[in-house]
Amino acid sequence: MACPLCAEDGGALVWRGDRLRVIRAQEVGFPAFYRVVWNAHVAEFSDLTAAERAHCMQAVAVVEQALRQHLSPTKINLAALGNMVPHLHWHVIARFDWDSHFPAPVWAAAQRPSPAAREATLHARLPALENGLRLQLAALAAA
Amino acid sequence: MACPLCAEDGGALVWRGDRLRVIRAQEVGFPAFYRVVWNAHVAEFSDLTAAERAHCMQAVAVVEQALRQHLSPTKINLAALGNMVPHLHWHVIARFDWDSHFPAPVWAAAQRPSPAAREATLHARLPALENGLRLQLAALAAA
Numbered sequence: 001m002a003c004p005l006c007a008e009d010g011g012a013l014v015w016r017g018d019r020l021r022v023i024r025a026q027e028v029g030f031p032a033f034y035r036v037v038w039n040a041h042v043a044e045f046s047d048l049t050a051a052e053r054a055h056c057m058q059a060v061a062v063v064e065q066a067l068r069q070h071l072s073p074t075k076i077n078l079a080a081l082g083n084m085v086p087h088l089h090w091h092v093i094a095r096f097d098w099d100s101h102f103p104a105p106v107w108a109a110a111q112r113p114s115p116a117a118r119e120a121t122l123h124a125r126l127p128a129l130e131n132g133l134r135l136q137l138a139a140l141a142a143a
Numbered sequence: 144m145a146c147p148l149c150a151e152d153g154g155a156l157v158w159r160g161d162r163l164r165v166i167r168a169q170e171v172g173f174p175a176f177y178r179v180v181w182n183a184h185v186a187e188f189s190d191l192t193a194a195e196r197a198h199c200m201q202a203v204a205v206v207e208q209a210l211r212q213h214l215s216p217t218k219i220n221l222a223a224l225g226n227m228v229p230h231l232h233w234h235v236i237a238r239f240d241w242d243s244h245f246p247a248p249v250w251a252a253a254q255r256p257s258p259a260a261r262e263a264t265l266h267a268r269l270p271a272l273e274n275g276l277r278l279q280l281a282a283l284a285a286a
Binding site: 044068 | 186187188189193196197200201203207208211217218219220221222223224225226227229238245246247248250251252
């Protein structure tokens with residue numbers, strides 16, 4: 001069975017470099033849910049070399065900082081799971097105390113409806129956030 | 144309200160260094176569930192300096208590699224959530240295709256009972272795993 005993260009971007013492409021790409025997840029009810037996807041097919045974080053791991057986590061930190069700066073979330077959630085798609089990808093999720101699952105993980109049962117107006121307010125901030133991200137990720141790749 | 148990860152180890156202490164500690168989680172139904180806890184109270188991964196983040200993730204990779212080497216899991220799950228306890232801690236979880244939740248995240252609903260015999264087999268391997276971990280974490284801290 002073909003790996004979906006080898007076959008496709010895996011979401012709305014924000015930026016792509018030689019080693020990794022950043023996409024916005026589109027299939028879930030969280031407006032600020034990004035993924036850092038390692039381009040090469042490796043299953044586990046420790047399949048990367050130490051230098052690759054450091055680079056990967058610098059990109060994760062860049063995305064986290066952009067979410068904090070632009071959206072002031074209650075909390076950031078980071079995760080590399082891959083049980084369904086064992087191709088290394090880091091979930092970087094801005095969480096809010098009003099979101100549908102907070103304080104539970106996004107993979108648990110929803111606790112309340114997601115307020116559409118607040119989601120729309122966040123969504124309007126994503127273009128500026130993503131423009132900033134592209135600049136920072138390009139700078140990181142060139143460093 | 145006092146932070147529980149400032150007040151206590153947060154689980155069975157495996158190793159403690161100046162910057163971080165590793166504990167085995169005891170409150171969940173997964174036999175190989177560890178946490179890398181940053182000793183100082185910071186909420187987010189990006190509250191650390193770049194050097195601190197690199198050190199933290201090297202420790203996460205050491206734990207991941209020990210789990211892979213000793214237990215040959217189906218997958219490793221890594222996560223830093225902290226919605227309930229906003230003190231930086233990394234979950235490092237060995238997942239097996241027979242475990243109670245696989246392939247769902249451990250925070251989703253259980254899919255089947257957890258097989259006690261298989262859990263016991265894993266549990267018997269943890270002392271050797273943790274002895275190895277202590278040596279490697281000490282070496283990392285001294286590097």
